[in-house]
Amino acid sequence: xELEIHVIHYLILSxxxxxxxxxxxxxxxxxxxxxISAELMLNATNINFAVFNRxxxxxxxxxxxFSLFGIAIAAAETAVAIAIIINVYRSFNKILTDDISEMKx
Amino acid sequence: MAITLxxxxxxxxxxxxxxxxxxSVTTGKILxxxxxxxxxxxxxxxxxxxxxxxxxxxxxxxxxxxGIVVLYVFSILLTQSANDMKYSIRKARILSILLTCAVGAxxxxxxxxxxxxxLNTIPQGEELNVKEIGHALIGTGKxxxxxxxxxxxxxxxxxxxxxxxxxxxxx
Numbered sequence: 014x015e016l017e018i019h020v021i022h023y024l025i026l027s028x029x030x031x032x033x034x035x036x037x038x039x040x041x042x043x044x045x046x047x048x049i050s051a052e053l054m055l056n057a058t059n060i061n062f063a064v065f066n067r068x069x070x071x072x073x074x075x076x077x078x079f080s081l082f083g084i085a086i087a088a089a090e091t092a093v094a095i096a097i098i099i100n101v102y103r104s105f106n107k108i109l110t111d112d113i114s115e116m117k118x
Numbered sequence: 119m120a121i122t123l124x125x126x127x128x129x130x131x132x133x134x135x136x137x138x139x140x141x142s143v144t145t146g147k148i149l150x151x152x153x154x155x156x157x158x159x160x161x162x163x164x165x166x167x168x169x170x171x172x173x174x175x176x177x178x179x180x181x182x183x184x185g186i187v188v189l190y191v192f193s194i195l196l197t198q199s200a201n202d203m204k205y206s207i208r209k210a211r212i213l214s215i216l217l218t219c220a221v222g223a224x225x226x227x228x229x230x231x232x233x234x235x236x237l238n239t240i241p242q243g244e245e246l247n248v249k250e251i252g253h254a255l256i257g258t259g260k261x262x263x264x265x266x267x268x269x270x271x272x273x274x275x276x277x278x279x280x281x282x283x284x285x286x287x288x289x
Contacts, residue, residue, distance in 0.1 A: 021231060022132070029135075029136050030158070032219045034139075036216065042205050045193060046151055049155050050143055052186070053142070053155070060165060063169055077171055080166075081174060081177060084177055084182065085181070086270070089274055092281045095190070096280070100285055102197040108197050
């Protein structure tokens with residue numbers, strides 16, 4: 014028995030996810046919605062790491078561990094980003110990117 | 119060629135992920151966007167499971183679906199940004215962004231399809247056992263990952279302290 018699903022199908026799935034994230038990153042103005050889009054992009058790359066590892070180098074584990082550390086680092090990034098967003102909201106009472114222009118050069 | 123159960127599962131999950139990721143970047147309500155993101159993350163966990171990486175799947179479910187989405191929902195409620203999604207973007211801008219994304223996605227899919235992958239098919243249903251992962255995570259030899267593992271621990275500690283410092287109330 015062999016795995017029937019071709020590697021390309023996984024890659025197309027992750028491409029769609031990646032470009033959804035990019036579209037959201039360009040169109041959203043709410044900081045939290047921006048972060049949600051970034052999360053989509055991170056997930057797409059993690060899927061790619063796991064798929065490449067499983068299909069092209071089945072004897073190795075590098076891609077698997079890269080995904081694992083990627084998930085951990087994404088969690089850290091989200092926690093800090095949300096802390097910053099909450100702090101910004103507390104200081105300015107605003108959450109849209111257009112309204113927060115104090116630090117614009 | 120008969121359709122296997124695994125194929126049905128994969129295509130169902132893939133359709134779910136596609137639909138929900140599109141919805142999560144186009145919906146007008148941010149709490150709904152977070153919910154759709156949760157479904158996308160669950161789907162990703164299933165994909166890892168189909169690949170045979172059940173440990174990674176469990177980590178994905180615990181960290182993302184259990185931790186991060188809850189964080190999102192709490193921060194959405196804390197910042198009351200449910201009403202802050204009413205902004206307008208010019209039609210031309212949306213159209214140009216849509217065009218850019220479509221062209222980029224088409225390019226990447228073209229490259230993926232035309233690239234001949236050296237395909238090693240893998241035995242179906244063979245999962246990576248946890249013993250192997252554990253040995254690779256705390257070994258110091260070649261292809262073993264104790265240093266990144268420890269550094270990730272330090273990073274998580276630092277980010278925890280940093281998040282508390284940033285988000286606490288100023289006296």
